[in-house]
Amino acid sequence: MTRPDPVPASVFASTTLTDSDVHGSVVQARDIHRLTISTAAGPVRPVPFQLPRPRRLTDRTGDRQLLAGWLGEREPLPVLLTGEGGIGKTALALAALHGAARPPGGVLYADLGAHSLLPPTLDALVGRFLRALGITTVPPDPAEAYALLLSLADDRPVGLLLDNAAGWEQVTPLLALAPAPMVVTARTPPPELLAADVRHHRLGPLPPDAAHHLFTTTCTRPVPARLLDPLLARCAGRPMAIVLAAARHALDPSTTHLPGPRPAAALPETTVDDALTHAHDALGASHPAAARLYRVLGTLPLPGIRIDTAMAAAAAALDPDTCRRLLATLTDRRLITPDNPDPDLPDGRFVFAAADGRRHAARLATLTDGPTAAHTFLARALDWLTAQAHDAARQLAPHRRDLPPELLHLPTHLPLIGTPDQARTFFATQTTSSSPPSTPPATPASTPTPPSSPTPTSPTCCAAATTRSGSPRWTSR
Known part of the structure; x- marks a missing residue:
């Protein structure tokens, strides 16, 4: 095998590369004996389509035509769809986006939780969208993650349905993903969104x-x-x-x-x-x-x-x-x-x-049941969560020997968390679905306040449930 002659440096002597001249990968060396260029494509990004299935619409022909015209423009502006609860905003938005041309980057969907105790933050929404677009490792810096989302949307426009908007803080930064078919639904139009460059349509009742x-x-x-x-x-x-x-x-x-x-x-x-x-x-x-x-x-x-x-x-x-x-x-x-x-x-x-x-x-x-019973329902659920969390923590950190929590209401049918995988599944489930409510049901002055759950340091322990090894899982007053 003969060794190929090196490419003399004089070949490149007449060319000076600057940052503005370079696009893609660069190889720098004094002598180049052999250069192999691979034409394999980079990682293929998924094209998500997260819209729920369209729902049945009755007598919304005029509204659908209006939204179809707005979303069908060459560079459509975001559409803000408002109306009272149960009026059909989400159904109309789904019908309009299902009927619109699908953007090359796909269509994303998020329920902004206007009627929940903990609506998702902008950072959580950005991370969710990045993962849907194929970014497995989301940058920890919120500003960097947001910039990455804008870059991906600029390369391949992405449609968006933001349902049940809770406030302008969630929505306004995401308007920068336009131009692409984008619909935001809300009961009342946030003034900050009306001041933005959007199209607003208020949905009325059926005749x-x-x-x-x-x-x-x-x-x-x-x-x-x-x-x-x-x-x-x-x-x-x-x-x-x-x-x-x-x-x-x-x-x-x-x-x-x-x-x-x-x-x-x-x-x-x-x-x-x-x-x-x-x-x-x-x-x-x-x-x-x-x-x-x-x-x-x-x-x-x-x-x-x-x-x-x-x-x-x-x-x-x-x-x-x-x-x-x-x-x-x-x-x-x-x-x-x-x-x-x-x-x-x-x-x-x-x-x-x-x-x-x-x-x-x-x-x-x-x-119907009374404030005391409503507090009891909540206390049972919190005690169930506490017992489950204690079992899960013991699986993930078996070397720790924490005192078992004291519970006011012993769970009678508590699923046994017996492996670390089951513990991780539990925490993954509950961190997305459970949190103490912001305000418990009001207790009238004439109704005695139910006793609160005891603290772990309380010495009043009279019963204990045990695991198979005999160590206590949780205790009760």
């Missing part, structure tokens, strides 16, 4: 004929006109209220009646609240245990609306099988829906069907 069509196509059972017309009037053209009323009538026609006056301390009536309240009342007449569980779900320490089956069973003092059957009943009544957004997390998770479902259920628990 009477469209409301009648939606009810009759959802519910196949006949309804007397003397009941249907006033019922649709109470729904005020809001599709969610109409669908809930139709579902309630389809399951139990005897419960379809005009509501009478409610006590002064009852829930403030909105169309969605009214439909949820009557669905709960109808459920209570036929399945009181399921209605009670619905109220318990409102007191769970959740930052959003995701429901954990095991925690719900502990809070309601039910065995897991009974809890699953009651959750299935709530699903049939369309008060909750199954949800498992992360395939790595265990099944058995649900969300409230209505955006305000958790708030509505929590207030019903205070009105």
